[in-house]
């Protein structure tokens with residue numbers, strides 16, 4: 236699971252190329268935001284990222300962070316996960332291989348997993364239904380070990 240994190244250069248290159256197609260520039264603020272993202276936990280919310288700028292100079296506004304996040308998602312640099320009830324998480328997709336998620340509905344913990352059998356099974360199901368699958372996002376909801384233990388007490 237401990238894969239080397241993607242280098243900041245690889246991310247900035249991809250972001251720069253994407254921004255170019257939108258006739259936007261890789262501003263120092265956008266660079267700053269990418270640096271922050273690299274220091275974030277694997278799955279983070281927009282507000283986690285906004286909070287990481289508190290007390291920092293120059294100040295990066297919430298609107299700038301939000302706008303950068305949607306650009307990064309649009310450019311395929313970030314993946315967006317909707318875990319329901321407005322619980323939206325971002326995750327870097329560059330340099331990371333495909334995986335799915337277990338989501339604790341009690342504490343919000345996200346656990347990653349990868350199952351070859353499940354991947355094959357999903358492709359088989361799609362094929363059987365004459366469906367051409369391009370991607371998928373598997374989410375299993377429930378309680379993590381700690382929350383489950385606490386709930387049983």
Ligand SMILES: [Zn+2]
Nearest residue numbers: 339342379382
């Ligand atoms: Zn939990």
Ligand SMILES: [Zn+2]
Nearest residue numbers: 326334336347
């Ligand atoms: Zn993940």
